[in-house]
Amino acid sequence: xxxxxxxxxxxxxxxxxxxxxxxxxxxxxxxxxxxxxxxxxxxxxxxxxxxxxxxxxxxxxxxxxxxxxxxxxxxxxxxxxxxxxxxxxxxxxxxxxxxxxxxxxxxxxxxxxxxxxxxxxxxxxxxxxxxxxxxxxxxxxxxxxxxxxxxxxxxxxxxxxxxxxxxxxxxxxxxxxxxxxxxxxxxxxxxxxxxxxxxxxxxxxxxxxxxxxxxxxxxxxxxxxxxxxxxxxxxxxxxxxxxxxxxxxxxxxxxxxxxxxxxxxxxxxxxxxxxxxxxxxxxxxxxxxxxxxxxxxxxxxxxxxxxxxxxxxxxxxxxxxxxxxxxxxxxxxxxxxxxxxxxxxxxxxxxxxxxxxxxxxxxxxxxxxxxxxxxxxxxxxxxxxxxxxxxxxxxxxxxxxxxxxxxxxxxxxxxxxxxxxxxxxxxxxxxxxxxxxxxxxxxxxxxxxxxxxxxxxxxxxxxxxxxxxxxxxxxxxxxxxxxxxxxxxxxxxxxxxxxxxxxxxxxxxxxxxxxxxxxxxxxxxxxxxxxxxxxxxxxxxxxxxxxxxxxxxxxxxxxxxx
Numbered sequence: 272x273x274x275x276x277x278x279x280x281x282x283x284x285x286x287x288x289x290x291x292x293x294x295x296x297x298x299x300x301x302x303x304x305x306x307x308x309x310x311x312x313x314x315x316x317x318x319x320x321x322x323x324x325x326x327x328x329x330x331x332x333x334x335x336x337x338x339x340x341x342x343x344x345x346x347x348x349x350x351x352x353x354x355x356x357x358x359x360x361x362x363x364x365x366x367x368x369x370x371x372x373x374x375x376x377x378x379x380x381x382x383x384x385x386x387x388x389x390x391x392x393x394x395x396x397x398x399x400x401x402x403x404x405x406x407x408x409x410x411x412x413x414x415x416x417x418x419x420x421x422x423x424x425x426x427x428x429x430x431x432x433x434x435x436x437x438x439x440x441x442x443x444x445x446x447x448x449x450x451x452x453x454x455x456x457x458x459x460x461x462x463x464x465x466x467x468x469x470x471x472x473x474x475x476x477x478x479x480x481x482x483x484x485x486x487x488x489x490x491x492x493x494x495x496x497x498x499x500x501x502x503x504x505x506x507x508x509x510x511x512x513x514x515x516x517x518x519x520x521x522x523x524x525x526x527x528x529x530x531x532x533x534x535x536x537x538x539x540x541x542x543x544x545x546x547x548x549x550x551x552x553x554x555x556x557x558x559x560x561x562x563x564x565x566x567x568x569x570x571x572x573x574x575x576x577x578x579x580x581x582x583x584x585x586x587x588x589x590x591x592x593x594x595x596x597x598x599x600x601x602x603x604x605x606x607x608x609x610x611x612x613x614x615x616x617x618x619x620x621x622x623x624x625x626x627x628x629x630x631x632x633x634x635x636x637x638x639x640x641x642x643x644x645x646x647x648x649x650x651x652x653x654x655x656x657x658x659x660x661x662x663x664x665x666x667x668x669x670x671x672x673x674x675x676x677x678x679x680x681x682x683x684x685x686x687x688x689x690x691x692x693x694x695x696x697x698x699x700x701x702x703x704x705x706x707x708x709x710x711x712x713x714x715x716x717x718x719x720x721x722x723x724x725x726x727x728x729x730x731x732x733x734x735x736x737x738x739x740x741x742x743x744x745x746x747x748x749x750x751x752x753x754x755x756x757x758x759x760x761x762x763x764x765x766x767x768x769x770x771x772x773x774x775x776x777x778x779x780x781x782x783x784x785x786x787x788x789x790x791x792x793x794x795x796x797x798x799x800x801x802x803x804x805x806x807x808x809x810x811x812x813x814x815x816x817x818x819x820x821x822x823x824x825x826x827x828x829x830x831x832x833x
Contacts, residue, residue, distance in 0.1 A: 293469050299462040300329030302434040303391060305471035308333060309435075310442050312362050312389075314715055316350040318343050320366020322393035322409060325462030327364070335362075338715050338744055340708060341736040343370050347377025347388065348705050348734075349712030351452075352672060354387040355695055356716045358511075360445040360453075365392040367459070368409025371417075376702045378421050381452040383699025384534060385511055385595070387445040388452035390422070391438070396460040397429060415456060423451040429458070431466050439476040447478035448594035448611045450511060481594050483610035483618050491567070491590045491606055492622035498565035500587075501527040501626075502547075506577065507534030508570020508594055514613035515539065515691040518569065521620045526628040527567070528635045530556060532577040533683040535570065536694040541687035544632040548639065550684050552579055554829035555641040559634070563587050567619075568605070570612040572598030576683075576698060580830035592616070646826055654681055654823050657798055661725070661751070662687060664805035669720050670695065670713045674706035676727030677759050677823045684826075704733025707750050711737060714746040721747045721809045728754040728779050735780075738789040741814035749808040749815045752782055755822045763825060786816040793818060 303326050307315065314336045319327045330337050340346040343365055350361035365371050371392040381388045394400065394414060395407040402412035411417070415425045424444040426437040434457065441453040495501050509518050509531075515538050522529050522545055529539040530547035539546055550556045557579045560566060564587040571577050572593060581602070589605035592615040599607035608615055646655075658681050665671060667689045673679035673696035688694035697705035710724035726734075731752045741748055753759075757776040765772040786793035793816035796804040801819055808815040 293467060297332075297466050298325050298329065299431045299434060299457065299464055299466055300325035300327070301332060302431055302466060302468060302471055303438065303457070303462070304329045304333040304335055306435045306438045306474060307362050308335060309471050309474040310439065310476055311359070314338060314353065315362040315364055316340065316346045316353070316712065317364030318346050318366070318370060320370045320393065322395065322459040323364060323366040323370070323462070325459070326391070326393070338711075338740070340711070340740050342734070343373035344377045344704065345708035345734050345737050347374040347381065347390070348708040349715070350388045351377060351381040351384070351386040352695065352709035352712035353716045354381070354450070355384070356670060356692065356713050358387070358513075360387040360389045360442050361712070363388055363390045365390060366409070367393045367395060367414065368411055370409075371414060375417065375421060376700070378418070378452045380697055380700040380702055380705060382421055382423070384695075385449040385451055385507065387450040389438070389441055389445050389455070390452060391455045391457065393462060394427075394456045394458040397458040400427070400429070400458065415454065418454045421452070422454045424453045426453070426455045428455065428461060431461055431464065431468060434461075435471050435474060439474045443476040443478050448481045448512065449508065480614060481609065481611045483592070483608050483615040485618070487606065487608045488615060488618040489622060491608060492619050494565045494588055494590060494606070495525055495527070495567060495619065496624035496626065500563050501525050501565045501567065502560055502563035503527050503529040503567045503569065504532065504560065504571055504573070504577070505529055505535045505538040505569050506532040506571025508592075508612040509535055509538040510570075510692050512570070512611050512613035513691070514616050517613060517616040517620060519543070521616055521623065524620060524625050525623060526626045526631045528559070528631060530560065532571050533696065533698050536683075536686070537688040537691040541689065545635060547635055550642045551577055552684055552828060552830070553642050553645065554579070555638050555645070557583050557829070559638050561586055565590065568592065569616065570594070573602045578602065582830045649826055651824060651826055653798060653821070654678070655685070657801060657819070657821065657823065658682060658685055660798070660802035661723075661805065664802050664809060665723055666720065666809065669693065669723060669809070670710070671723040671725065672696070672706045672709040672713065674724070674726040674730035675701055675703050675760070676725065676730055676753060677763075677825055678725055678727075678753050680760065680825055681823075682725070703730045706730060707734045707748070708737050710748045710750070711741060711746050714748045715744070718747055721749055723809065724748055724750045726750065726752050727759055728752060728756065728782070729758040729777060731782070732777070732779065735785070738786060738791050738814070742790045745813050747812060747814070749805065749817060751805060751817045751819065753823065754779065754782065754818055754820045759823065760825065782816065782818045791816055795820070
């Protein structure tokens, strides 16, 4: 009798011959790139360094496409966006010590946004592992300790035979819901040493699905079916699991209004009669959600931004679906369902009873009308016009990447992405410099459509060097820089809090001339001509810059009270 675990796949004669006689001139770096290819990777991002040269030398013997950025943190942002757009683990190749550490802010954003990034770093030679303080270049007593609190998993390799399995385990970790960044480190001598190990072929690293427990979805379905005023908060987990269609079907069956978080933009159609859009930083929306007798939260931990700065206090029952176990009930008591959003929404759709509620659409219109009236009373037509111009200029299927800047804060609440998985920002970790390098990563993933990056002049200076990357690889990215002469949102915060701002004003270059010096066409625009100039830039192939000198203001917050 033969059991499944007794079956062994026997190699063909050709495979046996290749295994017994691998091509000469390979090193440990070849095992890295061969494993990545075997896992299905096609593009890698990174920056070379002395300890990592074994990996980079191996790239020229592989079919992998390499996109090299000028700063490791920017390379991390590019890999982050590639992972968000494709849903694949984006390899990020880094060197030891300073090179590795420079990527930390980008990896924090990837962790906060659940972007699958496979960071592979070199290490000091094997003899230096364990904190022996041998004085190697770039030596840290414990390099992985710097990453352990940021990434999902850490994998240290000590021998060449460990490389394929370690990378496969990291790949699986990155793509297991919730997605996230992972860390692999390989000593310099392991990467450089010649190898006689066989060429790595196909690798199996299929992540396991996070399936909801049926007894929990049965209870949730009963609660939602009997609810008088159900409502739904849809977070980034809905977008990442490609569950927008299932969310819409469930909301329509329940007649439940839906608000999307800033990370969940595009999870629900903006103009749908049940759409509360994304006005989470508005007390009218907060009051509406608090009044729900059953609130379904899908793919969100209801963190600071998604809870109107923790002023949200639900009065009804909360059902929370979340793939990140640590976020279940982390802010509010709930019926917590640990599951991938797509699988859980499907289970609920199949078991809830159809509801009728003729008042649902009217209640949504009332809330949106109150929000509109509040914004209109603040005389912020410039900001609304600028955002509307961006929306009209940007093709519906083009992705956009927003830095931490005032126009982005407006976009979180007021921008209609029109498609799921097209609007992304750095609101997960909140670091500067995300927009442009992230858009470069998206353009590498899909060169068929233009990508838009939006930055303030403060954030732009974090990634200005990547104009060289955009030009070198002819990436189809248009960069809108809103130049207000400083850190505009911090200027506003400090002025409101202390009466004046400190350390927020910036000397800055002539962005048009600077862009052109890189060979990237640029234009200085105005609020009146922004739509036309941005449309032209997006329609032209390759990189471009549109500079908008303007001082924008934020709408008044509601979480601080009257």
